[in-house]
Amino acid sequence: MQSISKPLNIGLWTLQGLLSILFITGGIMKLFQSIPQQQEMYPWTGQVPELFVRLLGVIDLLGGIGIIIPALLKIRPQLTVLAAIGIIMLMIAATVFHISRGEVNVVGFNIVVAILAAVIVWGRSKYKLYQK
Secondary structure (H helix, E strand, C coil), rough: ECCCHHHHHHHHHHHHHHHHHHHHHHHHHHHHHCHHHHCCCCCCHCCCHHHHHHHHHHHHHHHHCCHHHHHHHHHHHHHHHHHHHHHHHHHHHHHHHHHHHHCCCHHHHHHHHHHHHHHHHHHHHHCEEEEE
8 A cells, every 4th residue: 555645644634624524413313404495405305205314324423423434443444435325325325316307406415525535546445544
Protein backbone atom coordinates (compact mmCIF):
# COMPACT_ATOMS: atom_id res chain seq x y z
CA MET A 1 0.00 0.00 0.00
CA GLN A 2 1.16 3.49 -0.83
CA SER A 3 1.38 6.36 1.58
CA ILE A 4 -1.45 8.85 1.22
CA SER A 5 -1.00 12.56 0.63
CA LYS A 6 -2.36 14.86 3.30
CA PRO A 7 -4.83 16.71 1.00
CA LEU A 8 -6.24 13.42 -0.33
CA ASN A 9 -6.57 12.03 3.17
CA ILE A 10 -8.38 15.17 4.34
CA GLY A 11 -10.68 14.90 1.33
CA LEU A 12 -11.46 11.26 2.08
CA TRP A 13 -12.17 12.00 5.73
CA THR A 14 -14.42 14.88 4.67
CA LEU A 15 -16.36 12.63 2.29
CA GLN A 16 -16.63 9.95 4.97
CA GLY A 17 -17.91 12.50 7.47
CA LEU A 18 -20.50 13.90 5.04
CA LEU A 19 -21.78 10.47 4.05
CA SER A 20 -21.81 9.41 7.69
CA ILE A 21 -23.96 12.40 8.66
CA LEU A 22 -26.25 11.85 5.68
CA PHE A 23 -26.85 8.17 6.40
CA ILE A 24 -27.05 8.41 10.19
CA THR A 25 -29.55 11.26 9.92
CA GLY A 26 -31.60 9.40 7.31
CA GLY A 27 -31.47 6.21 9.36
CA ILE A 28 -32.65 7.92 12.52
CA MET A 29 -35.50 9.60 10.63
CA LYS A 30 -36.63 6.34 9.03
CA LEU A 31 -36.41 4.50 12.34
CA PHE A 32 -37.98 6.97 14.73
CA GLN A 33 -40.23 9.40 12.85
CA SER A 34 -43.82 8.53 12.10
CA ILE A 35 -44.58 7.68 8.48
CA PRO A 36 -46.69 10.86 7.98
CA GLN A 37 -43.73 12.97 9.17
CA GLN A 38 -41.38 11.14 6.82
CA GLN A 39 -43.64 11.66 3.81
CA GLU A 40 -42.68 15.32 3.71
CA MET A 41 -39.09 14.35 2.83
CA TYR A 42 -39.62 10.85 1.47
CA PRO A 43 -43.05 10.72 -0.25
CA TRP A 44 -42.64 7.01 -1.05
CA THR A 45 -42.65 6.03 2.64
CA GLY A 46 -46.43 6.16 2.76
CA GLN A 47 -46.70 3.80 -0.21
CA VAL A 48 -44.58 0.90 1.05
CA PRO A 49 -44.92 -1.28 4.17
CA GLU A 50 -43.73 0.42 7.34
CA LEU A 51 -41.44 -2.54 8.08
CA PHE A 52 -39.62 -1.82 4.80
CA VAL A 53 -39.06 1.81 5.84
CA ARG A 54 -37.77 0.76 9.29
CA LEU A 55 -35.44 -1.85 7.74
CA LEU A 56 -34.04 0.82 5.43
CA GLY A 57 -33.49 2.96 8.52
CA VAL A 58 -31.36 0.22 10.08
CA ILE A 59 -29.40 -0.20 6.83
CA ASP A 60 -28.83 3.57 6.55
CA LEU A 61 -27.73 3.78 10.19
CA LEU A 62 -25.27 0.89 9.80
CA GLY A 63 -23.89 2.40 6.60
CA GLY A 64 -23.41 5.77 8.28
CA ILE A 65 -21.62 4.21 11.24
CA GLY A 66 -19.58 1.83 9.12
CA ILE A 67 -18.29 4.47 6.72
CA ILE A 68 -16.41 6.30 9.47
CA ILE A 69 -16.17 4.54 12.86
CA PRO A 70 -13.89 1.58 11.95
CA ALA A 71 -11.31 3.82 10.29
CA LEU A 72 -11.61 6.49 12.96
CA LEU A 73 -11.08 4.02 15.82
CA LYS A 74 -8.51 2.03 13.81
CA ILE A 75 -10.43 -1.15 14.60
CA ARG A 76 -10.83 -3.22 11.43
CA PRO A 77 -10.57 -0.14 9.20
CA GLN A 78 -11.19 -2.32 6.12
CA LEU A 79 -14.84 -2.35 7.23
CA THR A 80 -14.98 1.26 6.06
CA VAL A 81 -14.38 0.05 2.50
CA LEU A 82 -17.06 -2.62 2.88
CA ALA A 83 -19.52 -0.03 4.22
CA ALA A 84 -18.79 2.21 1.22
CA ILE A 85 -19.40 -0.74 -1.12
CA GLY A 86 -22.67 -1.39 0.72
CA ILE A 87 -23.67 2.25 0.21
CA ILE A 88 -22.96 1.95 -3.51
CA MET A 89 -25.16 -1.15 -3.69
CA LEU A 90 -27.88 0.64 -1.72
CA MET A 91 -27.76 3.60 -4.10
CA ILE A 92 -28.02 1.29 -7.11
CA ALA A 93 -31.08 -0.33 -5.53
CA ALA A 94 -32.55 3.11 -4.74
CA THR A 95 -31.98 4.20 -8.34
CA VAL A 96 -33.79 1.12 -9.67
CA PHE A 97 -36.59 1.66 -7.13
CA HIS A 98 -37.11 5.28 -8.16
CA ILE A 99 -36.91 4.56 -11.89
CA SER A 100 -39.48 1.76 -11.49
CA ARG A 101 -41.82 4.27 -9.84
CA GLY A 102 -41.30 6.90 -12.55
CA GLU A 103 -39.29 9.14 -10.20
CA VAL A 104 -36.35 9.65 -12.54
CA ASN A 105 -35.97 13.23 -11.35
CA VAL A 106 -34.59 12.06 -7.97
CA VAL A 107 -32.00 9.51 -9.13
CA GLY A 108 -29.31 12.16 -9.60
CA PHE A 109 -28.90 12.31 -5.83
CA ASN A 110 -28.46 8.52 -5.64
CA ILE A 111 -25.86 8.61 -8.42
CA VAL A 112 -23.87 11.39 -6.74
CA VAL A 113 -23.87 9.54 -3.39
CA ALA A 114 -22.75 6.32 -5.14
CA ILE A 115 -19.89 8.19 -6.83
CA LEU A 116 -18.78 9.72 -3.51
CA ALA A 117 -18.84 6.27 -1.90
CA ALA A 118 -16.84 4.90 -4.85
CA VAL A 119 -14.18 7.55 -4.24
CA ILE A 120 -13.95 6.34 -0.64
CA VAL A 121 -13.62 2.73 -1.83
CA TRP A 122 -10.85 3.75 -4.20
CA GLY A 123 -8.99 5.96 -1.73
CA ARG A 124 -9.26 3.73 1.31
CA SER A 125 -8.43 0.58 -0.69
CA LYS A 126 -5.40 2.06 -2.39
CA TYR A 127 -3.91 3.88 0.57
CA LYS A 128 -3.47 3.18 4.26
CA LEU A 129 -6.87 3.16 5.91
CA TYR A 130 -5.86 4.19 9.36
CA GLN A 131 -4.23 7.55 8.67
CA LYS A 132 -6.04 10.65 9.89
